[in-house]
Amino acid sequence: MSKKNTIECEACGCRAPMARSVRMRVDPEREFERIKNKFPDLNAIPEHLQDEFFRAYVQYHRNSQHRRAFICLECYATLDKHYGVAAIPTKFGKTEVFHLSGDCRGGRAAVYNYAKWRSYQSRKAAQMGVAFTEDSAAD
Numbered sequence: 001m002s003k004k005n006t007i008e009c010e011a012c013g014c015r016a017p018m019a020r021s022v023r024m025r026v027d028p029e030r031e032f033e034r035i036k037n038k039f040p041d042l043n044a045i046p047e048h049l050q051d052e053f054f055r056a057y058v059q060y061h062r063n064s065q066h067r068r069a070f071i072c073l074e075c076y077a078t079l080d081k082h083y084g085v086a087a088i089p090t091k092f093g094k095t096e097v098f099h100l101s102g103d104c105r106g107g108r109a110a111v112y113n114y115a116k117w118r119s120y121q122s123r124k125a126a127q128m129g130v131a132f133t134e135d136s137a138a139d
Contacts, residue, residue, distance in 0.1 A: 005114045009072035011079075011098055013091025016072040019117065020109040023066035023101035024079070066101040070117060080105050 006015035011024075071079070075098075078086045084100035112120065118132075125132035 007070050007072075007112065007114060007117050009075055010069040011071045011075040011088045011090070011096070014072055014074075017114060019070040019072055019112050020076040020104075021112055021120075022069055022071055022076065022079075022104040022109045024069050024071070024084075024104070025066045025099050026096055066099065070112060073111075076109060080107065080109075 003015055006017055007019040008015055009019065075088055078088060079098060079100040082105075084102065084105050085097060087095045087097050089095050122132045
């Protein structure tokens, strides 16, 4: 699909004309595995320190808020279950486990078309003091 007048899904990476505005996060245990693979130095740390790091990292994620994201209707349908957890293949060829916030489940997440999404992005950019242009929307 063309990049023009589409919204990029923050879960699978596809471009779609409509998206759902949700609050979600990536599974912390899987994120920790990705960090361990990215920074091999962690593997040199004694096992008991890795476990301590892991517990602190999981606690950090449990305490962190879900962040706002725009996801395609297919990903929303996959995540809109009782627990709001599902594995979704990303555009990078990996599968990530995402958690959908409870207040976004049950069809309660707002549906955005391109114009509404662009308006939202423009407002947020203005709050941060930057300009939101068509070029930044197509990236």
